[in-house]
Amino acid sequence: MKETNGRIQFECREDLPATAMSLGGTAWNRTGSWKFLEPGYQNLTPPCSHACLTDMDVVAMMRSVEAGDWDAAAQTVIAVNPFPSITGRTCPHPCETPCNRKAYGGGISVRDVERQVGDHKLRSDVRPELPPMTHERVHVVGAGPAGLSAAVALRRLGHPVTVHGSTPEPGGLLWCGAAADGLPTDIVRAEIAWVAGLGVEFEPTGRFTRDEIEALGPTIVSAASPGVSAASPGVAAAAPGVSAASPGGAAAEPGRDVSPSDGAPSLPDAWGADGPSGADPGRAAEAAARRGAAIPDAIRHGRLAAHTLHAERTGVCVPAADPLVDQGASPEIAKFKALHMASFQRQAPAPCEVLDGEMRLHTLTAVEHGLSRAGATSEATRCFKCGTCTDCDTCFHVCPDVAISKKAGGGYVIDLAHCKGCGVCVEECPRAAVHLRKST
Amino acid sequence: MTPNPRTSDATTTAAPAAPPAAPAASRTMILTGNQAAAWGAYLARTQVVSAYPITPQTTIIETLADLMTKASWPSKFVNVESEHSAMAVCIGASITGARVFTATSAQGLALMHELLHWASGSRLPIVMVDVNRAMAPGWSIWSDQNDSLSQRDTGWAQIYCSSAQDVLDTVLVAFKVAEALNVPVMVVEDAFVLSHTAEAIEVPAVEVVDRFLSPRKAAFKLDVDHPAAFGGLLSPDWYQEVREELHKSLLAVEGEMEKASRDWERLTGRAYDAIQTWHMEDAKIALVTSGTVSSTAMDAIESPWARRERVGLVQMRLFRPFPSARVRAILAGVPKVAVIDRNCSYGAHGIWFQELKSALYGLPEAQRPQIYGYVMGLGGRDIGLEAIEDVMRRTIDRDRPEPETQWLGALLPSVPKQAPGCATGGGCCQEDHP
Numbered sequence: 001m002k003e004t005n006g007r008i009q010f011e012c013r014e015d016l017p018a019t020a021m022s023l024g025g026t027a028w029n030r031t032g033s034w035k036f037l038e039p040g041y042q043n044l045t046p047p048c049s050h051a052c053l054t055d056m057d058v059v060a061m062m063r064s065v066e067a068g069d070w071d072a073a074a075q076t077v078i079a080v081n082p083f084p085s086i087t088g089r090t091c092p093h094p095c096e097t098p099c100n101r102k103a104y105g106g107g108i109s110v111r112d113v114e115r116q117v118g119d120h121k122l123r124s125d126v127r128p129e130l131p132p133m134t135h136e137r138v139h140v141v142g143a144g145p146a147g148l149s150a151a152v153a154l155r156r157l158g159h160p161v162t163v164h165g166s167t168p169e170p171g172g173l174l175w176c177g178a179a180a181d182g183l184p185t186d187i188v189r190a191e192i193a194w195v196a197g198l199g200v201e202f203e204p205t206g207r208f209t210r211d212e213i214e215a216l217g218p219t220i221v222s223a224a225s226p227g228v229s230a231a232s233p234g235v236a237a238a239a240p241g242v243s244a245a246s247p248g249g250a251a252a253e254p255g256r257d258v259s260p261s262d263g264a265p266s267l268p269d270a271w272g273a274d275g276p277s278g279a280d281p282g283r284a285a286e287a288a289a290r291r292g293a294a295i296p297d298a299i300r301h302g303r304l305a306a307h308t309l310h311a312e313r314t315g316v317c318v319p320a321a322d323p324l325v326d327q328g329a330s331p332e333i334a335k336f337k338a339l340h341m342a343s344f345q346r347q348a349p350a351p352c353e354v355l356d357g358e359m360r361l362h363t364l365t366a367v368e369h370g371l372s373r374a375g376a377t378s379e380a381t382r383c384f385k386c387g388t389c390t391d392c393d394t395c396f397h398v399c400p401d402v403a404i405s406k407k408a409g410g411g412y413v414i415d416l417a418h419c420k421g422c423g424v425c426v427e428e429c430p431r432a433a434v435h436l437r438k439s440t
Numbered sequence: 441m442t443p444n445p446r447t448s449d450a451t452t453t454a455a456p457a458a459p460p461a462a463p464a465a466s467r468t469m470i471l472t473g474n475q476a477a478a479w480g481a482y483l484a485r486t487q488v489v490s491a492y493p494i495t496p497q498t499t500i501i502e503t504l505a506d507l508m509t510k511a512s513w514p515s516k517f518v519n520v521e522s523e524h525s526a527m528a529v530c531i532g533a534s535i536t537g538a539r540v541f542t543a544t545s546a547q548g549l550a551l552m553h554e555l556l557h558w559a560s561g562s563r564l565p566i567v568m569v570d571v572n573r574a575m576a577p578g579w580s581i582w583s584d585q586n587d588s589l590s591q592r593d594t595g596w597a598q599i600y601c602s603s604a605q606d607v608l609d610t611v612l613v614a615f616k617v618a619e620a621l622n623v624p625v626m627v628v629e630d631a632f633v634l635s636h637t638a639e640a641i642e643v644p645a646v647e648v649v650d651r652f653l654s655p656r657k658a659a660f661k662l663d664v665d666h667p668a669a670f671g672g673l674l675s676p677d678w679y680q681e682v683r684e685e686l687h688k689s690l691l692a693v694e695g696e697m698e699k700a701s702r703d704w705e706r707l708t709g710r711a712y713d714a715i716q717t718w719h720m721e722d723a724k725i726a727l728v729t730s731g732t733v734s735s736t737a738m739d740a741i742e743s744p745w746a747r748r749e750r751v752g753l754v755q756m757r758l759f760r761p762f763p764s765a766r767v768r769a770i771l772a773g774v775p776k777v778a779v780i781d782r783n784c785s786y787g788a789h790g791i792w793f794q795e796l797k798s799a800l801y802g803l804p805e806a807q808r809p810q811i812y813g814y815v816m817g818l819g820g821r822d823i824g825l826e827a828i829e830d831v832m833r834r835t836i837d838r839d840r841p842e843p844e845t846q847w848l849g850a851l852l853p854s855v856p857k858q859a860p861g862c863a864t865g866g867g868c869c870q871e872d873h874p
Contacts, residue, residue: 010678013681016678016681016682016685017660017682018563018622018659018660018682018685019561019562019563019660019670019671019682020561020562020670020671020672020673020674020682021660021668021669021670021671021672022668022669022670022672023668
């Protein structure tokens with residue numbers, strides 16, 4: 001028996017095995033040349049993340065909760081939203097409308113999971129990693145959700161931040177939520193204290209004139225001040241019109257059209273095409289008022305304004321408008337029919353505690369009491385993680401050519417020299433995270 | 441003895457016996473053929489059993505399931521949804537190096553057919569007990585040999601037993617032979633007459649069996665540390681040679697079985713040959729039988745009339761490989777050979793008859809016996825002493841065999857139907873009719 005380039009040659013009958021069995025490998029046979037289609041990994045955008053008013057990576061949060069890593073879940077949320085305990089109670093949760101789970105046991109209570117994550121953040125005082133404050137100080141005019149969100153984002157980028165409010169205590173719209181929707185005041189207070197804990201300074205300066213703002217230096221204006229223009233250099237306006245209407249409680253309309261049939265939000269972004277610094281605040285305020293101002297909207301715009309200002313001042317761009325796509329995901333939304341239901345069980349949602357009908361007549365407290373921690377874990381487990389590779393190993397196991405191997409830090413690599421392009425991995429992937437494209 | 445068809449498996453089965461107690465050479469137990477089969481598999485320290493229940497095999501698996509719960513060695517009983525899967529599990533388990541046992545009957549064996557080839561082609565020493573049951577339709581749960589004999593070309597060795605003791609001992613011998621040669625072995629027993637009939641047998645102590653049968657050492661196996669693929673494509677360049685090796689190994693079963701039987705005899709005093717004979721030293725007629733018919737025939741040839749007519753008995757135990765040389769040695773120069781077939785290769789002959797005839801053709805013409813074929817006892821019809829006497833008389837009375845195999849033991853007379861308009865008024869109508 002001799003071996004040439006990995007191929008075994010039998011030289012006599014005695015070389016033959018007792019039965020048809022491999023005596024060597026088949027790596028010499030580079031079957032990759034047979035293919036005209038080749039598989040590749042790319043996450044799609046889950047419908048929940050696409051609909052999220054704060055651009056949250058919902059699936060990442062779910063995966064951390066499922067794994068029992070509540071700190072990591074909190075980090076995922078506060079990367080875009082410093083107030084998950086508030087939005088976890090008041091957000092109109094447009095994320096839940098297009099949930100693919102709806103068709104297979106019942107939609108996921110994303111907001112209730114976020115609420116548990118937020119409460120964990122407060123309980124365990126989970127904070128982001130904060131760089132030293134090496135950049136110039138930025139002033140934020142307006143201490144509502146947009147202003148505070150901008151402040152947190154700036155602080156995370158290394159700016160010292162001073163927030164100027166018109167009332168003795170920061171919070172603005174957050175307090176309106178507390179008043180109108182039964183949002184517990186201790187939650188609002190704790191969330192605001194958490195921001196202060198990051199080193200964000202607050203001054204109850206009162207009202208500013210335009211000249212006073214320009215004198216401050218780099219500033220974000222996130223207050224309803226029709227006279228203030230955001231056009232001057234170093235001044236960005238965040239979430240205009242925050243004083244309008246009720247905060248993001250159950251009565252507030254979802255800020256964006258979240259129909260999964262539409263690839264992009266159909267309602268105009270507050271800033272128009274030119275981005276924040278070129279926006280006309282009047283028009284933006286009108287747009288904001290039209291879609292119903294909501295806390296999560298304010299949070300998102302505060303963060304975007306902070307990133308824009310940072311980019312203007314430092315020349316370093318912070319990609320944040322669509323975090324998933326920035327991380328390499330396709331903007332294509334993962335639809336139900338792209339998922340592989342054979343990999344999932346039809347499971348009913350975890351029970352959510354709600355006040356019964358009679359009690360609602362006699363109290364002003366919140367109707368929804370959310371999920372238990374175990375319930376949140378159960379929901380996170382039930383979540384399909386649409387369009388997202390979860391390292392489930394399905395592709396690894398089903399590949400008939402053993403052409404898929406695991407990467408050290410997670411994920412897989414396909415040996416295209418041996419992959420025949422059969423597409424079994426694509427067909428079997430539970431979450432539509434592997435795709436076939438024309439072979440090059 | 442004919443089983444009562446209205447009696448179910450469960451009610452005809454004695455309770456499973458307790459596992460062996462303190463070391464002793466052996467002890468006497470009252471066991472049915474099926475219980476003896478289960479005890480054989482248990483004493484062999486079988487590691488994996490996978491089977492699907494079918495009358496009359498079921499009590500083997502029930503008894504064995506009970507015994508295996510007491511196994512002190514790692515063992516697994518795998519439930520499946522069909523015989524096809526049962527054999528697939530056996531193949532998978534056996535290729536990992538485990539000692540594997542299963543049992544089935546009739547349609548179950550037929551359903552396994554494809555995988556019987558896989559087991560032998562993969563050179564896996566699986567031992568299976570087949571309880572001979574007639575093939576449907578019409579449904580029959582009673583004994584005949586068509587189920588096992590129609591698997592003759594699957595590359596399995598086949599051994600036919602005639603008593604519960606024979607079944608227990610043969611299961612153990614079968615493991616030894618199978619593992620020595622990497623071929624699967626089928627141990628065959630008759631439905632009810634043997635499978636459900638209790639008799640006193642010697643059950644050897646585990647220690648005795650351990651001295652006879654050491655743990656399996658697989659020549660090759662599925663090993664995750666040294667991955668290999670099994671059962672892949674074999675091109676025309678190699679297939680024939682690999683199959684020829686299977687054929688040679690199967691031929692070697694006869695010698696290996698003889699060796700194992702001698703070892704077993706040393707330990708227990710009981711010996712079994714591929715072919716067993718009685719009164720063949722000066723026989724003018726050789727009666728050839730297999731399975732439990734042999735026990736009845738043993739009585740039949742002892743009658744004064746049969747002794748006068750010098751009727752000998754040849755009990756065939758090994759069917760595959762067919763012990764042709766030994767058949768020739770035993771039957772050379774015997775004037776007449778009468779073969780009782782509890783089976784039929786439809787459109788041809790009884791299957792043992794065919795095999796014997798084929799083997800005897802290797803004798804010089806002067807030594808070739810006349811060979812008389814009789815098909816009888818299908819679907820569990822009793823083959824009693826009278827039936828065997830009938831066979832002997834017919835063979836004695838006719839100088840030459842009939843050109844076709846004779847079907848004996850009809851219970852109803854044959855009355856040919858009268859053709860319409862026949863003037864002869866019944867009976868056999870030979871006239872041409874307008």
